[in-house]
Amino acid sequence: MPDAADDAVYYVISDLHIGGDEQLEHVEFLDELLAFLERLETTDEDAELLINGDAFGLWEFTGIDGPQKFDILVEKYPELFEQFRATGETIPITLLPGNHDHELAAYDEYVEWFAEYNVDLVQAESITRPVGDRTIWFEHGHQQDPNNRIEDFGNPNASPLGYYYNTLVTSRAGQLSDRGRFNWLKDVQAVTPTERMPNWLVSKYFYREMNPLIRYAIIPFLFLFNVSAVLAILAGLDLAGIWSLPVTQTEAFLGQFGQAGATVYLILSVNVAVAGLLLIVGIPVSFLIRDVRKTIDRFGIFETELTVDPDEPYTDAARAVFDEHPETAIYCYGHTHRPRTTELDGRLLVNTGTWLKRLHRRDVIAGRLPPVFYPSYQLCAVRIAAEDEGIVVDYQGIDKPNPSVEELTRTERLLTLGREPDPSLPDRQIVTPEDD
Structure with a gap:
């Protein structure tokens, strides 16, 4: 490997899901993202920023088709694109399509348009980068998900099952969210796995939309259900x-x-x-x-329904990559929105998480009341670099206030007292050099 690989530093983010119909167009982490890009603009490292898929929610734009969506993005988020331009003058910015923005791989015009803002759009399913005397494999990860796998990559008409879910459910939620008592329906993108959707809807209806008089009247009966069953x-x-x-x-x-x-x-x-x-x-x-x-x-009727194992498909995919490309030290992916690392035969799987809100299900202290979904942010950039002890993977957290105080009712907080989630990012990991 050239000496440049020894000094190369990679910052990796994914799953920003910027854009969409109506309420989905609001980016709650925009200030934090701009600050992160501004920091990279002033770095003295030999760095590269890789956006590993789903930077944009193009599936969630249902009123327009094709490359016209680029103009909407630039119009809605001018500060972001100007910051791309500024940061891209200092370090390379590489953008890889995911499933939600697969259209980026379907139209060649996107490559030229992003280049005007110093973003290198790579219309491929995966890329590699050298680090020390090894390499990193980058892919978004949707190809390992049967509900979002795109068999004909680059085909503008590709429409896996996940496409219909997002155009019919997610985008519709963005259009309807502001009609509720509270603007909560737009958070549908944060509900993972999809099988939790019914529980989440029941929970938000009960704690947010139900007439308060009805809710407070039935809470004693539901809360005491366990005791009453014994009685x-x-x-x-x-x-x-x-x-x-x-x-x-x-x-x-x-x-x-x-x-x-x-x-x-x-x-x-x-x-x-x-x-x-x-x-x-x-x-x-x-x-x-x-x-x-x-x-x-x-x-085996429901073996291929919407719920997908968050680990096994990626372990299998990484093992195949490591076998075929033994120089690969890290398999880096996103898609599942779960920041985590997994050691595999001396190599490492690295999931870069999401910048969207995350929801953590918590059952209430007692009774048969609906569960509570605690919101949190785990904004992070994964830094990968070769150092003396090996290839180092660091999750660099980006502070954002916890939204639970504003988004949860007093009833929700009281009924889950002591059960609040404490999300944390993975610890520093090192892939040690292979024996000669």
Whole structure:
């Protein structure tokens, strides 16, 4: 390798998803992105910035087609493109298409237009870069996802399953988001895996859209459901004449508190009645659902649905790359929005995460209330460079205030007290030199 590879430093980001219909056009991390690019503009390192796919949400622009979307991007985000131009005068900027901006590979005009802003658009599925005496393999990662794999890369009419999901669901959410009591529907892009979508919608409806009077009226019943289920069983034992002591003791205890005790007893009685009915109906239904699921699993009907394993396909892909190109030390990808590193036979898989908001599911402390989805940001740039001890991978976090205070209701925070997520970026990793 040339000496330049020993000094090369690579900064890698991915999954910005900039742009889209209506509410999706708002970039919540724009200031942080501009500051990051300004920092690279003044670096004295032999650096290169690689944007490893899904820089733009072109799938989410449904009102226009083809290269016209470039003009919309420049019009909506002039500061970003001017900063691309300024940073690109100091260091190379390389842009690789992902699935959401696959159109960048479909029209040659994009290459010329991005070049005017000092961005080198590479219309390829993967690229490599030298680092020390090894190489780094870069790809966005959607080719390992059967729902977003583009079989005919570069075809402007390519439309995998994920394309329809984003044009019909994500973009529509951007158009409707400001109609709600709160502008939350636009965060649909942050819901991963896709199977969590129904739970997320139920959660946001319950905590954000439901009439507050209705919500606060039913919370005691849902919150006490677990207790009521136990009491329903005990009440059944009492009615059957098997064991009446718990019910008798409960009546005697609450009777000491007069009207307040009577109110609590009434609430518990209603809960017990509801819980009893649900148990009576739920037990046979649960057996039926379990049997149906077993039958479905036997036939493998849903083996290729929207949920994709976030690790196994990329481990297999990286192993194939390492076998075919033994000089490769790092397989760098994005797409899954999960910043993480995985060691594989002395090599390293590196996922660059996302600049979108991330949502962390948390079940409530007790009861049968909908789960709460805590929002957070894990903005980062992955720095890869050859140093004395080997090839070093550092996740450089970029500060952005936690949005949970503004975006979660007091009820959501109270019901998940002590269960707040504490997201962190992967630790520094080193790929040590191979033995001679």
